[in-house]
Amino acid sequence: MAASFRIYNTLSRSVEDFVPQVPGKVGIYVCGMTVYDRSHVGHARAMVVFDAFVRYLRHRSWDVLFVRNFTDVDDKIIRRANELGEDPVGLASRFIDVFHEDMDALGLVRPDHEPRVSRCIDDIHDVIGKLVDKGHAYVSEGTVWYAVRTFDEYGKLSGQNIDELRSPDEAGGKRDPADFALWKCARPGEVSWESPWGPGRPGWHIECSAMGCKHLGATLDIHGGGLDLVFPHHENEIAQSEAANGAQFANYWMHNGLLTMAGGQKMGKSLGNVINIDVALAEFPAEALRLYYLQNKYRSPLPWSGDALPEALGMLSRLYDAREAAEAMGGEGDADRIAKEMGKTASDVLRLGRDFEARFHGALDEDFNTGGAIGAAFELARAVNRFADHKKARKRGGPIVAPALGAFALLADGLGLLGRPVSEFHAEVKVKRLKALGLDEAAVEGMLAERSAARAAKDWARSDALRDELEGSGIIVMDKPEGVQWRVRCVAPDSATA
RNA sequence: GGCGACAUGGCCAAGUGGUAAGGCAAGGGAUUGCAAAUCCCUGAUUCCCCGGUUCGAAUCCGGGUGUCGCCUCCA
Known part of the structure; x- marks a missing residue:
């Protein structure tokens, strides 16, 4: 029986009870990477947060179907491919392999499906066709545009008003500055596919509508991604999907906060302040990175500095060392009786260990409060260490710390932390x-x-x-x-x- | 200009109506040959500011200030 939980929904700007479409099942789609370069620790935050979230849901007995896409057809990929004299889809494929290496090194579970744009062209055509048929899209010079004013609810996710947007000085046959491309007319030297509207390639937003619905149906339970994708990407996904299918696209929208640098700026390739995942992982265990991310609320901006990983590693060592101290304890017998004999430090560990599961689940069930859950683990770690100072703990403390060891196992199963042998x-x-x-x-x-x-x-x-x-x-x-x-x-x- | 989020001790940070988790850093002590690790003690009469609601607010409401994100590609 899957446990109930609450989650912040960007759509309503409030924490809501999660209600699945099918009892016990969760379909979750997360926007993945545009693969034209290595991924950095900002991307890693998004990946780790949703990895931990999926792990936790499964830990709580949810039947999760997890989909994360690759954008392997895109302006930046084409530009990079041209610079290197390489086939764009091939270049993207190469960076997908690199991405997988990074994700494996981070210790992430693979999504159930990782659709690629280049392999879903037919699905994309289907969605565009529906939109054209229903009058939500129009063709101009071989490009298919989405007419945002045909969708009354445009702006419901981001709160944007079409008339208040800074309109980009984009030319190219649009009827309205806010309209966006569903299918881009092929330009000389660019990768293209045949389509009912002529040769071209998919626009950016349409892929997620097509791939999400392909694997999860017209309505996703949860759609996730970085906070920077809310507008226009996710807003446009809603407009496309809901106009095409006549059904709500996603019931819950979950957005992770961005990594910020000193001074508050976000980490971004265009800002030249990135630290790539492989560089960070060469010096620190992936678990330190994971702890650093999960200590913080997933929705908040997270400041990055050179001290972040050393500090997280120190914290992780503290938890592992406490676990090791507990594992080293022997003896057997009735825990309550032994605790009574050994005094307060013993009864404290016993109590905290037994209470941990409720605190852990309580925190995570309320908008995935990983920071609160981890805080409880540190309280337990201190209690274990305090007890370990007890003269007879090593010989007889086993039964006392058994619940604490169970608690540390929860951390591993639910969040992917502290799961390895200490050595x-x-x-x-x-x-x-x-x-x-x-x-x-x-x-x-x-x-x-x-x-x-x-x-x-x-x-x-x-x-x-x-x-x-x-x-x-x-x-x-x-x-x-x-x-x-x-x-x-x-x-x-x-x-x-x- | 428009939209949105956030503002808790030196730093990071949980807490969303009942009187401030946790981590890092700092100081003192125990322990140690001396250290390290560990444990104990110390630190916000207070949660950006000003009003309001309430018996009671960091937590709700109104106003202000500040920071960040988005409106162009972006996890």
Whole structure:
């Protein structure tokens, strides 16, 4: 039985109860990438947010059908292809492969369908044909335009009024400046397809109407995308789809906020302030990126800085270390009885662990409040650490922290965080951070061995000198009762992402 | 010019009518050979400003200010 949840609907500008068309099923369509270059961490936010959302819905027993498209026919792709002397669809296909590499590296689940414009030309023709037949579109010099004034509800998503728009000085046979192209007449040297209106290619907006309805029916449960797509893209999708099908296009519109740079500007290729996903992931685990995104409300602007990932990595380590401490605890027996014997720190962990699921679901069911859900995880982590200081915790605390371990598993299943073995996490961090700092593991190990020898001989001066040297280059040394451990400092002085 | 969103401690941030989660940073303490990690303590009499509604508002309403996004491609 799928759990109910509430979600902010851009259409109504309010949080609403989610009501599916078919009980237990959710059809979700998310606007994907225009593939002519590598994707950056701003794109990654959108991808991670919707990945986490889909994971969560499935975790809550929803039967989710997830569709995310590729725009592989587009002005920018054609321009780039011409620059490189490459076939546009081929170039796009190449960047689709790159995108998949990035998404796999980010640990995302693949959508159920990833339609490409170039493979849905017939579906696009069908929609355009309907619009022409119904008088919502007209042909002018081989281009098919959508007549926005034929759609009374135009502007209902974005609140825009056709007469108040800054009209672009666009020429080209439009009857109204706000009209937009459904089918663009082929120009010499451009990729084109035959159509009932002559050779050409699809306009930008029509693809989503065609591909969304192809896989999910005339009405989508949820349509997602970046906040910057609300107008004109999503507004136009509504106009096309609803005029063609006579049915509401999407019941819920979900928009993720944009990544902003220092000074508040959004990250964008045209602004030259982008950090590509592969660059960020070369230095930090994908999970740190995920935590950084999910700490924040998906709808809010999210400030990016060079400190973002180091800080997120530090937070992630804190959670993993708490989980490790809990996993190391043994013993068996009745948790309540043991908690009574061991006192308040024990009963606190037990209680927080047991309450976690309700808090976790409560936060996420209310407009996907990932920040609140993660906050609860940190409270639990502190309680675990506090309990781990208890002298008998390691030997007998197992039953006490069992609910906490279950809580951490929820984080993995519901949001894709904290799902790996702790050792694997630390190993990845070590490799990536050593590389980012330009350090060699063998050299580090050598110095540590020398330092251990000095410590064994109680040569504190030598030992501390070696540690100072290591720390100067970014290695943090921890002398634990069970032996020496070391970590690579998160913050890199010469970090490429700073 | 039009449309929309947001404004919470040094920074990030949850909370949408009942009296401020969480993270980072900072200071003090415990622990440690010294550190690191961890734990404990300290910090907004207050949630941009001004009015209003209410027994009671960060949370609702009105006005103002500021920031950002969109109106051209954009996650």
